[in-house]
Amino acid sequence: MLKLTKKADYGLMALKYLAEHPEAPAQSAKDIADAYGIPAQLLAKILQRLTKTGLLRSHAGMNGGYALSRDARQISAFEVIHAIDGPLFITSCTKGAKGCDLTPSCTIKEPLARVNETISGVLKSISIYDLAEHEAHAAADATGPPAQALVTLTLTL
Amino acid sequence: MLKLTKKADYGLMALKYLAEHPEAPAQSAKDIADAYGIPAQLLAKILQRLTKTGLLRSHAGMNGGYALSRDARQISAFEVIHAIDGPLFITSCTKGAKGCDLTPSCTIKEPLARVNETISGVLKSISIYDLAEHEAHAAADATGPPAQALVTLTLTL
DNA sequence: TGAATCCCGGACAGTTTTGGTCGTATACTA
DNA sequence: TAGTATACGACCAAAACTGTCCGGGATTCA
Numbered sequence: 264m265l266k267l268t269k270k271a272d273y274g275l276m277a278l279k280y281l282a283e284h285p286e287a288p289a290q291s292a293k294d295i296a297d298a299y300g301i302p303a304q305l306l307a308k309i310l311q312r313l314t315k316t317g318l319l320r321s322h323a324g325m326n327g328g329y330a331l332s333r334d335a336r337q338i339s340a341f342e343v344i345h346a347i348d349g350p351l352f353i354t355s356c357t358k359g360a361k362g363c364d365l366t367p368s369c370t371i372k373e374p375l376a377r378v379n380e381t382i383s384g385v386l387k388s389i390s391i392y393d394l395a396e397h398e399a400h401a402a403a404d405a406t407g408p409p410a411q412a413l414v415t416l417t418l419t420l
Numbered sequence: 421m422l423k424l425t426k427k428a429d430y431g432l433m434a435l436k437y438l439a440e441h442p443e444a445p446a447q448s449a450k451d452i453a454d455a456y457g458i459p460a461q462l463l464a465k466i467l468q469r470l471t472k473t474g475l476l477r478s479h480a481g482m483n484g485g486y487a488l489s490r491d492a493r494q495i496s497a498f499e500v501i502h503a504i505d506g507p508l509f510i511t512s513c514t515k516g517a518k519g520c521d522l523t524p525s526c527t528i529k530e531p532l533a534r535v536n537e538t539i540s541g542v543l544k545s546i547s548i549y550d551l552a553e554h555e556a557h558a559a560a561d562a563t564g565p566p567a568q569a570l571v572t573l574t575l576t577l
Numbered sequence: 578t579g580a581a582t583c584c585c586g587g588a589c590a591g592t593t594t595t596g597g598t599c600g601t602a603t604a605c606t607a
Numbered sequence: 608t609a610g611t612a613t614a615c616g617a618c619c620a621a622a623a624c625t626g627t628c629c630g631g632g633a634t635t636c637a
């Protein structure tokens with residue numbers, strides 16, 4: 264449990280692919296799908312969704328395709344997952360408005376909501392750039408501190 | 421997405437209930453189910469599973485029921501969720517052994533595995549005791565430092 | 578102009594996961 | 608031995624997930 268859907272996985276993989284090919288003006292859904300061996304039509308729809316939410320820009324016609332709308336560093340895994348799978352709530356009794364119907368049972372909800380925020384925080388702190396492989400290892404070593412993401416989260420119950 | 425199942429929710433709620441009634445030798449599945457308005461038979465099966473994994477102890481017959489097998493402080497939310505929903509993996513390509521079939525595609529897997537560990541860490545750091553409502557507020561204030569769980573996690577990509 | 582390439586998006590079928598019920602067997606207590 | 612409670616497998620309906628099909632539009636190039 265607590266796993267993300269294949270769609271979200273595919274979406275992350277696709278963005279990673281785009282981040283690793285910044286030179287090309289655009290990559291077609293089919294190219295990306297072929298690169299990873301995932302169903303093209305399915306990926307296409309995922310990319311469409313990411314386009315609608317503004318994470319990608321699309322271009323129809325020959326040599327068209329998709330491209331990141333921002334720098335890979337500025338796109339978090341959270342955004343991608345949220346765009347594809349919708350709002351993530353660890354508690355099954357979602358809906359801040361109505362809450363779970365009967366019973367003020369979910370006193371659990373409160374502490375778990377914090378867990379939820381923590382998880383969101385982790386996901387928000389990870390960018391597509393972090394997922395991509397940065398070729399210039401040697402260069403990175405020379406240029407200074409490694410470009411590692413270091414995340415520290417605090418959870419107080 | 422990324423939400424836990426109702427079963428896991430129910431399980432946590434039940435353990436919380438047990439933690440809040442330490443005086444009783446045991447609580448029947450029906451009592452707990454009624455307290456929260458959740459289907460009794462379903463909860464029964466969940467409690468049975470928790471019993472098999474050793475988190476609970478059961479006792480049949482009159483005045484029987486379930487009780488925590490350890491102190492509420494010694495039972496983590498992670499254990500409960502794991503017992504009910506099985507191993508939690510954020511990546512859809514689970515199985516460390518075979519990995520996702522074709523394509524060494526899931527280079528994503530590696531960074532996400534760390535996210536997964538982080539989430540597990542959060543869940544492990546939360547005990548059933550933390551979920552329960554502690555009546556003795558005044559007492560707690562007097563006895564010393566507030567019994568708050570403070571969790572700090574570090575994620576390095 | 579027209580053909581090729583590529584995005585857009587709804588409808589839909591197959592499968593798996595969940596959530597929940599039923600029935601029966603078993604254990605314990607009074 | 609009657610009543611209460613767990614143990615557990617079979618079963619089912621509904622939802623979610625994955626994936627496919629298909630008829631559009633947009634854009635580029637010859």
